[in-house]
Each structure stands twice: as structure tokens, then as C-alpha cells.
Amino acid sequence: MLFNSIDFAIFLPIVFILYWFVFNKKLKFQNFLIVVASYVFYGWWDWRFLSLILFSTLVDYTIGKLLLTERNKRKRVLLLWLSIVVNLGFLGFFKYYNFFLDNFVAAFSFLGKPINPQGLNIILPVGISFYTFQTLSYTIDVYKNKLKPTKDFIAFSAFVSFFPQLVAGPIERATNLLPQFYKKRSFDYTKAIDGLRQILWGLFKKVVVADNAAKYANLIFNNSDDYSGSTLLLGAILFAFQIYGDFSGYSDIAIGTSRLFGFNLKQNFAFPYFSRDIAEFWRRWHISLSTWFRDYLYIPLGGSRGGTWMKIRNTFIIFLVSGFWHGANWTFVAWGALNAVYFLPIMLLDKNRVHTNNVVAEGEFFPNIREVLQVGSTFLLTVLAWIFFRANSIHHAISYISNMFSKTIFSVPENLPLITIVFIVFCMVIEWFGRENKFALQSLGFKWPKIIRWGFYMLLILFIIQFNGGEQAFIYFQF
Structure with missing residues (x-):
């Protein structure tokens, strides 16, 4: 459902009235309405993709609960990697399968050994890059003990599928959005x-x-x-x-x-x-994605704490991955690489925080x-x-x-x-x-x-x- 459509112009007032005048007696009722409304909103494009959101929700909710009681470090790491593999696996299959297949074929053809594998007619689920990163950040924060895992499945489902930002962000952190589903909300004019x-x-x-x-x-x-x-x-x-x-x-x-x-x-x-400057631009553009990559990729890689080579390496990694996140085309990788080239002189001269x-x-x-x-x-x-x-x-x-x-x-x-x-x-x-x-x-x-x-x-x-x-x-x- 598009924000700029007649459908949404009808949908939003209906949900608003139900939310504040019918389901306002109990917090759980309001959260349940948000889940239902979000699934209707997303299913408006293709109801079949609702199973992906539900599966992702179930996986990370379950892993979060297991991390709450698991004290064995090795098993905690395995649970974290299970979440990473499942979430990025779905994202990789739907978004990048044909890209990697086409480049695999091109590489073999270049070497003089043409092959003809069967491609798949895959439809990219709307917003999969956004809600995948949102659920993944929840598991990572729970693993790092930055967030207590929730036992409220309805609240967690509402967090994952929250319809205003489900399709194109902002990519919300569970530390900010999830606690808001626990608190009673009153209408504020x-x-x-x-x-x-x-x-x-x-x-x-x-x-x-x-x-x-x-x-x-x-x-x-x-x-x-x-x-x-x-x-x-x-x-x-x-x-x-x-x-x-x-x-x-x-x-x-x-x-x-x-x-x-x-x-x-x-x-x-x-x-x-x-x-x-470019550093300031990236602090102001798509802030939720930039800070996601900063916190979950750039800093774990060492950030800017190491020597010059590490700073250059990490800068290119973060921009190349950011480019590739946008789509399965070398143009996005080139876009990311060019921004890395822009950013490097500012960083190496220690002017990126001006x-x-x-x-x-x-x-x-x-x-x-x-x-x-x-x-x-x-x-x-x-x-x-x-x-x-x-x-x-x-x-x-x-x-x-x-x-x-x-x-x-x-x-x-x-x-x-x-x-x-x-x-x-x-x-x-x-x-x-x-x-x-x-x-x-x-x-x-x-x-x-x-x-x-x-x-x-x-x-x-x-x-x-x-x-x-x-x-x-x-x-x-x-x-």
C-alpha cells in the first residue's frame, strides 16, 4: 500500500479511529491492532510475502528467548549466527541470487568454459532489506546484553511489522521502538x-x-x-x-x-x-542505515582505532557494503566506492568530525x-x-x-x-x-x-x- 494512494487515505483514518476509540482500553489490544493493520498494509502488495515477515519474527523472537537463559558462550554464539544466517540468507536469496548466478556464469565464460545454469524468476519482497536489518539488530543487541529480550510476542510482532516504517524505514532499533510498545499510550493532540x-x-x-x-x-x-x-x-x-x-x-x-x-x-x-563535506552528508543522509552499519559493522571491524591501513580498509568495507545493500548491480558498488574515495581524504586528515x-x-x-x-x-x-x-x-x-x-x-x-x-x-x-x-x-x-x-x-x-x-x-x- 502506497502512502500516496487513495487506499492509504482510507486505511489510515480507519486504523486511527479503531486504535484510539475502540481498542484503547488495553495496551495489548492496541498492539494487536497494529500487527493486524501492518499485515494488511504489507499484504496489499502480495499476501504471500507475509510468511517471510512472520517467519523472521518467529526466528528472532525465539532466539531472543533462548539467549535470555543460555549462559554457555559457545551456544550463545551459535544462536547469534543462526539469526544472522537465517536473516541474511533470506535477504541474499531474494535479492542477490540471480546477481551472483549471472556473475558466476560471466566468470566461467571469460575463462572459456561457458555454462548454462537455470536462473529463477524471483520477485523481490518489498522492504525486505529494512525489516531484515531491524530484526537482526534486535538479536545482536540481546546477544551483547544491551537489551533484555521480550516475552511479549504481540509487542515484538508489532515492532517488526510496524506499518509506517515497515517498507522503507527508518530502520528502527529495538532499544528505541520496542519499549514504546510496553507503555500505555494516550492521545496527544x-x-x-x-x-x-x-x-x-x-x-x-x-x-x-x-x-x-x-x-x-x-x-x-x-x-x-x-x-x-x-x-x-x-x-x-x-x-x-x-x-x-x-x-x-x-x-x-x-x-x-x-x-x-x-x-x-x-x-x-x-x-x-x-x-x-561528505562526512557531514553521511551523518545527515539515511541516518538509520548509516548508524546501523557504523554500530554493527564498522566498529566491530575496529572502526578508526587502528592504523592508517585499517582505517582505509574499514572505510571501503562500510561504503561498499552500503552500496551493495541498495541493490544487486555493480553500479551500486561503484557508487559506494566513489563515496569512500570522497571520504578518505577527510578522514586521513582527521577532519571528518568537524x-x-x-x-x-x-x-x-x-x-x-x-x-x-x-x-x-x-x-x-x-x-x-x-x-x-x-x-x-x-x-x-x-x-x-x-x-x-x-x-x-x-x-x-x-x-x-x-x-x-x-x-x-x-x-x-x-x-x-x-x-x-x-x-x-x-x-x-x-x-x-x-x-x-x-x-x-x-x-x-x-x-x-x-x-x-x-x-x-x-x-x-x-x-
């Missing part, structure tokens, strides 16, 4: 209104910015040999805003929807295109010249990397970049999508004014006269209705 504002902004970014940018970005990328360098640059920039509006829009809707039901999810985007606790031009209306240059150069490096992310193949990406950096890059782009560019600028202006908050509309306009503030909200709703391009799926559903 202020929190609900705050959630509605975040939903509204998320829908604007998805429907108005991302979906309209996608029309031109897809046209340019799919016919890149036919366009000038300036148009190719425009296509790459449009894709940068497409993926940002699409993914951060989803996160805003997910977080806002959760607040309607009394839950607080972690911030997943912190205005990443206002970053002053911009950690503040935002660009904090407390100021405009940035200074240095900040403009820092933000602009970081954005352009990011746009260049996004070309590999969007391209169909490594060859396509290299060809795209080669054609882009031709003398025609100084020409006027063909068929400028002016209204889309206006909406992108409008979006960035609003985000600039709200950059010191957790989302753009969190406190923006509170000092305005009420009629102006509500007029602004109605304007956003009008844009969403007028420039809605249909029920377009979110980009990260394929990951």
Missing part, C-alpha cells in the same frame, strides 16, 4: 498535529518534487546519448532531488504517521544537501561565502556519485559522465522543466528556514498570523492535488 505537518511536508516532497523531477530525470537518463552535456548535468541534478524528495518524503510520512499513534521514530534525514553538532549558518539568515562554496562543492560531488546510482550499468554511467563533461556542458539545456525547478527551489528555501529543526515545518510559521499559516498549509495541499502524477511507487521500495 500536539503530537498528532505535529505529525500531520510532517506528513504534509513529506507528501509535498514526494508528490510535487520527486515525482515531477522523475519525469525529466528518467527521460534524460534513458536517452542520455541524445542530449547535450548541460542537459545531462540537469538530469543528474534532477535525479538528486528526485531521490531526496522521494526517500526523505517517505521518512517524513512514516515518522509523522507514527506520531499519530503515539510513537516516536528516529530522524532519518537532517537536510543532507546543506552539508559542508561538522558534527551544528548546522550550516547556524542562527544566521544567510551563509557566508566559505559555507556556500563548501555546500556547493559537496552537493556537486554527491550529484556525480548519484549518476552511478541511477545508471543502468557501469558502462552507462561512464558514458553519461563522459558526454556530460563535453564542450556542450556550456550550452543551454533542452526543454527546461521550469515549474519543476521552481518547486525544487521552493522546497529548498523552506528546508533552509527549517534546517535547525527535525523537519522543515516543525516550527516554521508559528509566529505568522494564523490565517497566513493555514493559507500556507492549504497551498501545499493544493500543490499536492494539482501536481499529483498518480500513485508513483517510492524509489526505495526496490531496495
Whole structure:
């Protein structure tokens, strides 16, 4: 079920009314409703994949209970690896089976020994990368004694399948979300209104910015040999805003929807295109995934505590794995590798922690010249990397970049999508004014006269209705 669909517009009020007015007598009833609603929400795509969520839930719930009583270190390690193998095994089969098979065949053909194994027509379950990492983090935290395993199967099932963030995150840690299912929740009008504002902004970014940018970005990328360098640059920039509006829009809707039901999810985007270097960008982009890899892969590998070689090795591992997590294509690996190359000089010069606790031009209306240059150069490096992310193949990406950096890059782009560019600028202006908050509309306009503030909200709703391009799926559903 898509957030930007009529189905969800009907589904959400029904669940909201049942949750607060029918099942509000007991906490267990509310949690059970969330499980049922989440399974309906997910099963809307394909009910057969519900068995995967249920199986993953049963496996990690059982292993968590066994870890509670097991004191033998060797057996605890075996239980942990059972969870890792089962979760990553499912993920690997559905997401990477044909990728490894195709590359296996290509390798043998290169050696002069062609083989013809049978491939499988595998459908990738929506959101499997997200809920797999969510359940896996629970088992790891229980194993490390950072979290007490739950005995409440309904609460655990609700944690795994929580519908607002089930399909594309944020990837929640059990240490944050699971305890919220144990506590009685009361309706909070202020929190609900705050959630509605975040939903509204998320829908604007998805429907108005991302979906309209996608029309031109897809046209340019799919016919890149036919366009000038300036148009190719425009296509790459449009894709940068497409993926940002699409993914951060989803996160805003997910977080806002959760607040309607009394839950607080972690911030997943912190205005990443206002970053002053690549290190800051990765602290602000897809925060739940970046911190997941940091805590469960980078730090266990030694992090940055070792020598120079270890720092370089761990940096490349974390970015390459992050790239491969996004999809079974060498383009994603190349995207991760390029970001690692960007990151290395900052890390080796010990400058990767410069911009950690503040935002660009904090407390100021405009940035200074240095900040403009820092933000602009970081954005352009990011746009260049996004070309590999969007391209169909490594060859396509290299060809795209080669054609882009031709003398025609100084020409006027063909068929400028002016209204889309206006909406992108409008979006960035609003985000600039709200950059010191957790989302753009969190406190923006509170000092305005009420009629102006509500007029602004109605304007956003009008844009969403007028420039809605249909029920377009979110980009990260394929990951």
C-alpha cells in the first residue's frame, strides 16, 4: 500500500479511529491492532510475502528467548549466527541470487568454459532489506546484553511489522521502538498535529518534487546519448532531488504517521544537501542505515582505532557494503566506492568530525561565502556519485559522465522543466528556514498570523492535488 494512494487515505483514518476509540482500553489490544493493520498494509502488495515477515519474527523472537537463559558462550554464539544466517540468507536469496548466478556464469565464460545454469524468476519482497536489518539488530543487541529480550510476542510482532516504517524505514532499533510498545499510550493532540505537518511536508516532497523531477530525470537518463552535456548535468541534478524528495518524503510520512499513534521514530534525514563535506552528508543522509552499519559493522571491524591501513580498509568495507545493500548491480558498488574515495581524504586528515553538532549558518539568515562554496562543492560531488546510482550499468554511467563533461556542458539545456525547478527551489528555501529543526515545518510559521499559516498549509495541499502524477511507487521500495 502506497502512502500516496487513495487506499492509504482510507486505511489510515480507519486504523486511527479503531486504535484510539475502540481498542484503547488495553495496551495489548492496541498492539494487536497494529500487527493486524501492518499485515494488511504489507499484504496489499502480495499476501504471500507475509510468511517471510512472520517467519523472521518467529526466528528472532525465539532466539531472543533462548539467549535470555543460555549462559554457555559457545551456544550463545551459535544462536547469534543462526539469526544472522537465517536473516541474511533470506535477504541474499531474494535479492542477490540471480546477481551472483549471472556473475558466476560471466566468470566461467571469460575463462572459456561457458555454462548454462537455470536462473529463477524471483520477485523481490518489498522492504525486505529494512525489516531484515531491524530484526537482526534486535538479536545482536540481546546477544551483547544491551537489551533484555521480550516475552511479549504481540509487542515484538508489532515492532517488526510496524506499518509506517515497515517498507522503507527508518530502520528502527529495538532499544528505541520496542519499549514504546510496553507503555500505555494516550492521545496527544500536539503530537498528532505535529505529525500531520510532517506528513504534509513529506507528501509535498514526494508528490510535487520527486515525482515531477522523475519525469525529466528518467527521460534524460534513458536517452542520455541524445542530449547535450548541460542537459545531462540537469538530469543528474534532477535525479538528486528526485531521490531526496522521494526517500526523505517517505521518512517524513512514516515518522509523522507514527506520531499519530503515539510513537516516536528516529530522524532519518537532517537536510543532507546543506552539508559542508561528505562526512557531514553521511551523518545527515539515511541516518538509520548509516548508524546501523557504523554500530554493527564498522566498529566491530575496529572502526578508526587502528592504523592508517585499517582505517582505509574499514572505510571501503562500510561504503561498499552500503552500496551493495541498495541493490544487486555493480553500479551500486561503484557508487559506494566513489563515496569512500570522497571520504578518505577527510578522514586521513582527521577532519571528518568537524561538522558534527551544528548546522550550516547556524542562527544566521544567510551563509557566508566559505559555507556556500563548501555546500556547493559537496552537493556537486554527491550529484556525480548519484549518476552511478541511477545508471543502468557501469558502462552507462561512464558514458553519461563522459558526454556530460563535453564542450556542450556550456550550452543551454533542452526543454527546461521550469515549474519543476521552481518547486525544487521552493522546497529548498523552506528546508533552509527549517534546517535547525527535525523537519522543515516543525516550527516554521508559528509566529505568522494564523490565517497566513493555514493559507500556507492549504497551498501545499493544493500543490499536492494539482501536481499529483498518480500513485508513483517510492524509489526505495526496490531496495
